[in-house]
Amino acid sequence: MSNIARMMQRATAGAGGAGLDVDEVFSTFVYDGSSSAQTINNGIDLSGEGGLVWIKERSSSGSDHHLTDTVRGIKNPLNSDSTAAENTFYANNNQGITAFNNNGFTVASGSNFNDNGDTAVSWTFRKAPKFFDIVTWTGDGTSGRNISHNLGSVPGHIIVKKRSGGSVAGWINWHRTFSDYQSVFLNTTEAVYNPGNINSGVFGLASGFTSTQFQLGGTNNITYHNENNSTYVAYIFAHNNSDGEFGPDSDQDIIKCGSYTGNGSATGPVVNLGFEPQWVMIKRATAVEDWIMFDNMRGLVVGGIDPDLRPNKTQAEGAFVTYMDINATGFQLTDNNSRTNENNDTYIYMAIRRGPLAAPDDATKVFHPVKGGPDHNSVPFPTDFVITTLQITSNNWTLTRLLGETYMRTDSNNAEGSHNFQDIFADMTGTDWDAASWWSSSATNTVGWHWKRAPSFFDVVAYSGSSGTQNVSHNLGVQPEMIWIKNRDSSDMWVVQVTSLGARKYLNLSGSGAAVSLPTWNGKDYFANTLPTASVFTVGGGSGGSGYDSVGGAGYNYIAYLFATVAGVSKVGSFSHTNDGGDTNVDCGFSSGARFVLYKQYDSSGAWYVLDSVRGIVAGNDPALLLNSNAAEDSSYDQIDPLSSGFTIPSAGVGTGDYIFYAIA
Numbered sequence: 001m002s003n004i005a006r007m008m009q010r011a012t013a014g015a016g017g018a019g020l021d022v023d024e025v026f027s028t029f030v031y032d033g034s035s036s037a038q039t040i041n042n043g044i045d046l047s048g049e050g051g052l053v054w055i056k057e058r059s060s061s062g063s064d065h066h067l068t069d070t071v072r073g074i075k076n077p078l079n080s081d082s083t084a085a086e087n088t089f090y091a092n093n094n095q096g097i098t099a100f101n102n103n104g105f106t107v108a109s110g111s112n113f114n115d116n117g118d119t120a121v122s123w124t125f126r127k128a129p130k131f132f133d134i135v136t137w138t139g140d141g142t143s144g145r146n147i148s149h150n151l152g153s154v155p156g157h158i159i160v161k162k163r164s165g166g167s168v169a170g171w172i173n174w175h176r177t178f179s180d181y182q183s184v185f186l187n188t189t190e191a192v193y194n195p196g197n198i199n200s201g202v203f204g205l206a207s208g209f210t211s212t213q214f215q216l217g218g219t220n221n222i223t224y225h226n227e228n229n230s231t232y233v234a235y236i237f238a239h240n241n242s243d244g245e246f247g248p249d250s251d252q253d254i255i256k257c258g259s260y261t262g263n264g265s266a267t268g269p270v271v272n273l274g275f276e277p278q279w280v281m282i283k284r285a286t287a288v289e290d291w292i293m294f295d296n297m298r299g300l301v302v303g304g305i306d307p308d309l310r311p312n313k314t315q316a317e318g319a320f321v322t323y324m325d326i327n328a329t330g331f332q333l334t335d336n337n338s339r340t341n342e343n344n345d346t347y348i349y350m351a352i353r354r355g356p357l358a359a360p361d362d363a364t365k366v367f368h369p370v371k372g373g374p375d376h377n378s379v380p381f382p383t384d385f386v387i388t389t390l391q392i393t394s395n396n397w398t399l400t401r402l403l404g405e406t407y408m409r410t411d412s413n414n415a416e417g418s419h420n421f422q423d424i425f426a427d428m429t430g431t432d433w434d435a436a437s438w439w440s441s442s443a444t445n446t447v448g449w450h451w452k453r454a455p456s457f458f459d460v461v462a463y464s465g466s467s468g469t470q471n472v473s474h475n476l477g478v479q480p481e482m483i484w485i486k487n488r489d490s491s492d493m494w495v496v497q498v499t500s501l502g503a504r505k506y507l508n509l510s511g512s513g514a515a516v517s518l519p520t521w522n523g524k525d526y527f528a529n530t531l532p533t534a535s536v537f538t539v540g541g542g543s544g545g546s547g548y549d550s551v552g553g554a555g556y557n558y559i560a561y562l563f564a565t566v567a568g569v570s571k572v573g574s575f576s577h578t579n580d581g582g583d584t585n586v587d588c589g590f591s592s593g594a595r596f597v598l599y600k601q602y603d604s605s606g607a608w609y610v611l612d613s614v615r616g617i618v619a620g621n622d623p624a625l626l627l628n629s630n631a632a633e634d635s636s637y638d639q640i641d642p643l644s645s646g647f648t649i650p651s652a653g654v655g656t657g658d659y660i661f662y663a664i665a
Contacts, residue, residue, distance in 0.1 A: 017249075017250055018248050018249075018250065018358075019245045019246045019247055019248070019249070019250030019251075019252070020128055020131075020245075020246050021246065021247065021355055021356050021357050021358055022246065022254050022278075022352070022353050022354070022355030022356065022357055023043055023355040023356050024043070024044070024045075024126065024128075025044070025125070025126040025128045025131050025132065025246075025254075026044075026123075026124065026125055026126065026131075026254075026278075026279070026352050026355075027042035027043060027044050027104075027122075027123070027124045028121065028122070028123055028278065028279060028295040028296070028297040028298070029042045029104075029121070029122045029124070029297070029428055030058075030119065030120070030121045030122075030297050030298060030426055030427070030428060031119070031120055031121075031122070031428070032118075032119055032120075033057065033110075033113075033114045033115040033116050033117060033118040033119065033120055034109070034114060034116055035109045035110050035114065035115060035116035036109055036114075037098070037106060037107065037108050037109060037114075038106070038107050038114060039099075039101065039104065039105075039106045040104045040105055040106070040107065040122060041101075041103050041104045042103070042104040042105075042122070042124055042428075043103055043104070044103065044104060044124045044126050045102045045103065045126065046070055046100035046101060046102070046104065046105055046124070046126065047070075047099075047100045047101055047102045048102055049126050049127055049128070050069075050070040050071065050100075050126070050127040050134065051069065051070055051100075051124060051125050051126040051127050051132065051134070052067060052068070052069040052070075052124070052125045052132070052134060052235055053067075053068050053069070053097060053100075053105050053122055053123075053124050054066070054067050054080075054122065054123045054124075054125075055068075055097075055107070055112075055113055055120060055121070055122045056120065056121055056309055057112055057113075057115060057118045057119070057120045057316075058118070058119045058120060058121055058298070058307075058309070058316060058317040059117075059118045059119045059316055059317065060112070060115060060118045060316055061314065061315050061316040062314050062315075063112040063115075063118070063314055063316075064077075064079040064080075064081055064082065064112050064314055065079055065080040065081050065309075065311050065314075066078075066079060066096065066112060066113060067079070067080060067235075068096060068097045069134050069233070069235075070100050070127075070134070071134045071135075071136055071233065072086065072136065072163065072233060074096065074097050074098055074099065074100065075090045075094070075095070075096045075097065075098065076088070076090070076096075077090060077096055077097070078161050078163070078233070080171055080186050080187060080311040080312065081187055081311065081312055081313055081314050082187060083168040083169060083170045083171075083187060084168060085162065085163060085164050085168060086163050086164060089111075090108075090111065093111075094108060095108045095109065095110060095111045095113065096108060096111070096113055097113070104124070105122075105124070119426070121295070121297070121298060121309070123279065123295070125235075125237075127150075129150070129151065129152035129153075129245065130151065130152050130153045130238045130240060130243070130244055130245055130246075131151075131237075131238050131246075131254065131255055132151075132235070132236065132237055132238065133149050133150050133151045133236040134233065134234070134235060134236070135147060135148070135149050135150075135233070135234050135236065136163075136231065136232065136233045136234075137226075137231070137232055138229065138230070138231050138232075139165070139222070139225070139226040139227040139228050139229060139230045139231070139232065140226065140228060141219070141222065141226065141227065141228035142226065143198065143199070143217070143218040143219050143222075144198055144204050144208075144215060144216065144217070144218065145215070145216045145226050146208065146213045146214070146215055146216075147213060147214055147215075147216060147234065148212060148213050149212065149213065149214065149234075149236050151211065151236050151238055152211055152238075153211050153238050153239070153240075153243065154176070154209055154210055154211055154239070155174070155176065155209055155214060155236050155237065155238065155239070156175070156176045156237050156238055156239025156255065156256070156257030156350065157173065157174070157175050157176065157236075157237040157239070157257045157350050158173065158174045158203075158209075158214060158234055158235070158236050158237070159171055159172070159173050159186055159234065159235045159237075160172045160173075160174075160202075160224070160225055160232060160233070160234045161232065161233055161234075162223070162224065162225075162227070162230055162231070162232055163230075163231040163232060163233055164230065164231045165227060165229055165230030165231060166223055166227045166229075166230050167223055169223050169224045170185045170186070170187045170188065170224070171185060171186035171187045172184075172185065172186075172202045172203075172224050172225065173185070173186050173283075174202075174203045174209070174214070175257060175259075175285075175348045176209075176239050176257050176258075177257075177258065177259040177285075177348055178192065178203075178206065179194070179206060180198075180201070180204070180205050180206050181194070181195050181196065181197060181198055181200070181201030181202075181203060181204065181205075181217060182194050182195075182201070182203070183201070183202040183203055183217075184283065184285065184348075185312075186291060186311055186312060187311075187312050188312055189288045189289055189290055189312060190288060191284070191285060191286055191287050191288055191289075192285045192286065195217075195220075197218070198217055198218040199217075199218035199219060199220045200217070200218065200220045200221060201217035201218060201221070202216070202217045202221050202224045202225050203215060203216060203217050203225075204216060204217050204218075214234075214236070237255060237257065237350060238255050238257075239255065239256060239257040239258075240253030240254060240255055240256065241253070246357060247357035247358065248357065248358045248359075252275075252353075252357055253274060253275065253353070254275070254352060254353040254355075254357075255350070255351070255352050255353070256273045256274075256275075256349075256350070256351050257348070257349070257350045257351075258271070258348070258349060259285065259346055259347060259348045259349065260333075260346075260347055260349070261344065261345070261346055261347075262333070262336075262340070262341040262342045262343055262344065262345045262346075262347060263341065263343055263344075264336045264341060264342060264343025264344075265336055265341070265343075266334060266335060266336055267332075267334070268324075268332060268333025268334055268335070268336070268340075268341045269332070269333055269341070270330065270331075270332045271330045271331050271332070271333075271349070271351075272329055272330045273329060273330035273331070273351055273353075274329060274330070275328075275329065275330070275353040275354070275475070276326055276327065276328050276329070276330075276353065276354045276475055277296075277300070277326055277330065277331060277351040277352060277353060277354065278295060278296045278297075278300075278352060278353065278354035278355070279293075279294070279295045279296070279351065279352040280293070280294045280295075280300075280324070280331065280349060280350070280351045280352075281293045281294075281311075281349065281350045281351075282339070282340055282347055282348070282349045283347065283348050283349075284338065284339065284340075284342065284345055284346075284347055285345075285346045285347060285348050286345045286346045287338070287342065287345055289338055289339055289342075290310045290312055290313060290339055291310055291311045291312050292308045292309075292310055292323075292339050292340065293308060293309045293310070293311060294306055294307070294308055294323065294324070296326075296354060296401065297382065297426075297428070298317065298426070299319075299404055299425070300324070300326045300331075300402075301322075301402070301403060301404035302325045302326065302327075302402055302403060302462035302557075303322065303325065303403070303462065303488070303557055304322060304403065304404040304405075304406070305319045305320060305321060305322055305404075306319070306321065306322060306323045306324060307319040308321075308323065308339075321335050321337055322334050322335055323335055323337070323339075323340050324340070325462070326402075327461075327462070327463070327473065328461060328473035328474050328475045329473050330351075331351075354453075354475075356454055356455065357455065358454075358455060359454065359455045359456035359457060359477075359566050359569075360454045360456075360457055360566060360569050361568070361569070362569070363568075363569045363570065363595070363664050363665040364380065365380070365381060365452070365454075366381065366451065366452040366454045366457055366458065366569070367449070367450065367451055367452070367570075367595070367596065367664045368380060368381070368430070368449075368450045369447075369448070369449050369450075369595055369596055369612040369613060369614045369615075370430075370446075370447065370448045370449075370450065370614060371444075371446070371447050371614040371615055372444050372445075372446060373444070373446045375614075376388070376430055376431050376446070376448060376450075377427065377429065377430055377431070378429055378430060379429055379430025379431070379450045380429065380430075381429075381430075381450075381452045382401075382425075382427075382428050382429075382430075382452065383401065383425065383430050383431050383450045383451070383452065384400065384401045384402070384451055384452050384453045384458075384460060385398070385399070385400050385401070385450070385451040385453075385458070385460055385561065386398070386399050386431055386448055386449065386450045386451070387399075387410065387448060387449050387627070388446060388447065388448030388449075389446075389447060389448070389625060389630075390445050390446060390447070391445040391446075391447055391615070391623070391625070391632065391633040392445055392632050392633070393630055393631060393632040394630055394632075395409050395411060395412070395630050396409055396410040396411045396625075396627055396629075396630065397409060398410055399424065399425075399431070400460055400559060401425045401460075402460050402462055402559070403416070403462065403488070403559060404425070405418070405419065405423070405424055405425070406418050406419075406488075407419060408486055408488070408559075409510075410494065410509055410510060410608075410627040410628065411510060411626075411627065411628055411629050411630050412510060413491045413492060413493050413494070413510050414491055415487070415488060415489055415490050415491055416488040416489065416559075430450060431450070447612075447614070447615060447625070449596060449610075449612065453475075455475070455476065455477040455478075456476065456477055456478045456564055456565075456566045457476075457563075457564060457566045457569060457570055458476075458561070458562065458563055458564075458570075459474050459475050459476040459480075459561075459562040460559065460560070460561055460562070461473070461474045461559070461560045461562065462488075462557065462558070462559050462560075463557075463558050463560065464556070464557050464558070465541055465548070465549075465551075465552045465553040465554050465555060465556040465557070465558060466541040466552055466554055467541055467542060467543060467554045468541045468542070469528045469538065469539070469540050469541055469552075470538070470539060470541055470552060471536040471537070471538050472536060472537050472538070472539060472560065473535060473536050474532075474535065474536065474537060474560075474562055476534070476562045476564055477534060478534050478564050479499060479531070479532055479533055479534055479564070480497075480499065480532045480537060480562040480563065480564055481498070481499045481500065481563060481564050481565060481572035482496065482497070482498050482499070482562075482563040482564075482572050482660070482662060483496065483497045483532065483537055483560055483561065483562050483563070484496050484509055484560065484561040485497070485539070485550070485551050485558060485559075485560045486558065486559050486560075487549055487550055487551075487553075487556050487557075487558055488556070488557045488558060488559055489555075489556045489557050490549055490556055492549050492550040493508045493509075493510055493511065493550055494508060494509030494510045495507075495508065495509075495526060495550045495551050496508065496509050497526075497527055497532070497537070498515075498572075498602070498660050499531055499532065500572075500573075500574055500660070501515055501602065501660070502531070503518075503527045503528075503529045503530055503531045504517060504518040504519065504525065504527070504529055505517055505518065505602075506518060506526055506527075507600065507602060507660075508628075509608060509627060509628060510628050511628055512605050512606055512607050512608075512628055513605055514601070514602060514603055514604050514605055514606075515602040515603070522547045523547070524540060524547040524548060525540055526539065526540050526548070526550070526551045527539060527540065527551075528540050532562075537560070537562070539551040539552035540552055541553060541554060542554065543555075544556065563662055567589055568589055568590060568591065568665060569664070569665055570662070570663065570664045570665070571588035571589060571590075571646065571661075571662070571663045571664075572660075572661070572662050573586070573588070573660070573661055573663075574602075574658065574659060574660050574661065575649070575658075575659050575661065576657070576658050576659070577649050577653075577654055577655075577656065577657065577659065578656045579651070579652055579654070579655050579656045580651055580652055581651065581656070582651050583641070583648050583649065583650055583651050584648065584649040585643055585645075585646070585648050586643070586646045586647050586648065586649065586661065586663075587643075587645045587646050588645060588646030588647070588663045588665070589645065589646070590644070590645055590646055590663075590665040591644060591645070591665070592644060592665065593613075593617070593642050593643060593644055593645075593646070593647065593665070594613075594617065594643075594646055594647045594663040594664065594665060595612060595613040595614075595617075595664055595665060596610075596611075596612045596613070596662075596663060596664040597609075597610070597611045597612070597617070597640060597647050597661060597662075597663045598610050598627070598661060598662045598663075599654075599659050599660065599661040599662075600659060600660055600661075601654070601655065601657045601658065601659050602658055602659065602660050603657050603658040604655075604657050606654075606655070606657070606659075607626045607628055607629065608626055608627040608628045609624050609625075609626060609639065610624065610625045610626070610627055611623070611624055611625075611639065611640050615633070617640055617641075617642055617647065618641070618642065619638075619641045619642060620638055621635050621636060621637060621638050622635065622637070622638060622639050622640050623635040624637070624639055637653070638650050638652075638653055639653045639654060640653060641653075646663060647663060
């Protein structure tokens with residue numbers, strides 16, 4: 001949607017109308033090089049709105065960072081790791097980015113963009129008010145020159161590069177935390193430069209940075225910003241401070257530029273952004289050090305290693321340090337390395353929010369059942385969570401992007417396990433099962449269910465236990481109706497809270513027992529007699545072995561999966577059924593039936609049954625799997641029948657009793 005169309009939509013809707021989503025203005029897209037032209041469809045309208053594409057080959061040492069934008073045009077990249085002017089090699093050899101499209105861009109073969117056998121990452125920033133803008137100018141040699149922009153807010157971070165003319169010059173940065181005249185180079189490890197006067201400054205007064213302009217410095221270093229007849233480009237990033245205009249009500253922030261002070265500890269400073277980040281860039285400001293970049297497509301792994309790239313270097317991607325843990329409201333530094341957490345040093349950062357911001361209106365955009373190994377590679381969205389097993393006897397595996405290449409089993413209480421998954425989430429269309437050494441991509445009896453995180457639909461939260469009751473923040477945006485919790489470090493059961501059953505009952509996902517009342521079980525109150533809210537869920541806590549190890553014991557790490565109802569998309573609910581008392585129609589508010597149904601009897605013992613449309617939900621016997629068992633698929637019973645508004649439990653399909661269910665259209 002164009003800015004004009006968006007403004008017309010807001011005018012029609014009045015105050016609080018729909019704003020842009022994060023996914024419309026920013027994308028991280030990983031891809032495999034092929035040495036043949038590739039069209040990258042990332043959903044960003046570059047041809048209509050304009051923007052910047054930043055590409056780095058991940059696996060190849062010595063490959064440059066390439067920045068190409070719609071203002072300067074295709075085939076004219078600049079390299080953030082170099083002082084060089086615009087590179088005409090690509091234009092002369094028909095390489096680099098060859099087209100900006102309405103849903104991404106096209107990249108030609110080879111030359112550090114698309115080399116066969118190499119993996120690459122692209123970060124796309126679309127021009128949009130209060131997010132990102134691009135301006136160019138020709139130097140005129142004057143001191144303190146003001147440059148106009150269309151960001152619509154005071155910039156948070158500006159990157160300036162000389163394109164042509166005179167001597168070469170580096171990449172100069174201004175950050176909103178800087179004082180008058182301060183700057184820092186993107187292409188070097190140098191600390192912040194503080195000249196103390198405009199004549200030696202690359203930038204001017206901090207007060208000269210407004211919602212319509214920014215101020216250049218004086219004549220001593222004029223080659224960097226305003227040399228007569230030289231040309232320049234500036235990439236201008238916003239800082240939203242409760243004034244963002246994004247999301248369904250045009251009131252959400254998506255980009256933050258700030259600073260923190262390191263403490264030199266593995267329990268590092270907590271940075272509160274007010275949102276969960278998907279992309280973070282950090283620079284040590286008070287001493288020499290590399291810039292460093294992270295994103296959730298390459299991996300921002302809670303409790304694991306975080307692959308990094310460095311815009312001032314051509315080196316391949318590194319993955320050796322647990323730099324940070326991300327959470328629902330920001331991130332926490334988790335290592336004492338000098339790049340991100342040296343004691344008493346100041347660090348600047350820029351962070352972009354994870355999307356989407358709006359509840360889904362189409363279940364196919366956030367959930368996908370698969371049957372057969374190759375189908376795992378053709379999911380129509382990046383997977384955040386997948387459960388997979390075999391139709392013949394096997395295991396139920398759960399894998400989560402937030403935890404990287406580790407797994408758990410819903411049929412087992414075992415702690416989190418590691419496996420040679422080989423970047424199983426490093427794919428933009430589902431999961432890269434071809435790279436999994438333990439799985440045959442050609443197998444026909446594999447099945448799985450893929451989820452994407454989205455407001456009101458599904459969220460994933462990793463958290464650490466505490467010595468007492470704690471409220472754990474989440475980004476579901478509505479009250480969760482069902483939560484699965486698993487201790488990642490210990491062999492504790494999967495605890496399931498179902499809101500409709502109240503705060504003093506729980507179910508065990510890895511078992512078949514009826515709902516257990518709290519606090520009579522072991523005298524413990526897992527949820528502190530508190531139901532979840534639209535922003536937090538509550539778990540009890542205590543020292544290890546105190547009885548809270550399954551949900552919040554100190555010294556343990558946990559993962560929680562949160563599910564809710566979205567009209568026409570998903571439904572968490574309950575039904576009662578009498579065996580041989582007639583069919584029970586379960587109305588989920590769908591229009592074309594359910595593609596996925598999970599149900600469990602809660603007033604008595606019973607398995608967690610899973611049925612889906614790819615294996616068959618038919619008016620007859622249905623192939624069922626059990627989340628709490630590694631038993632082979634059973635097709636000997638008619639357990640469920642199709643119903644346009646949801647599903648039907650046949651008269652003799654299940655036993656008499658009360659059931660909870662989770663269905664997806």
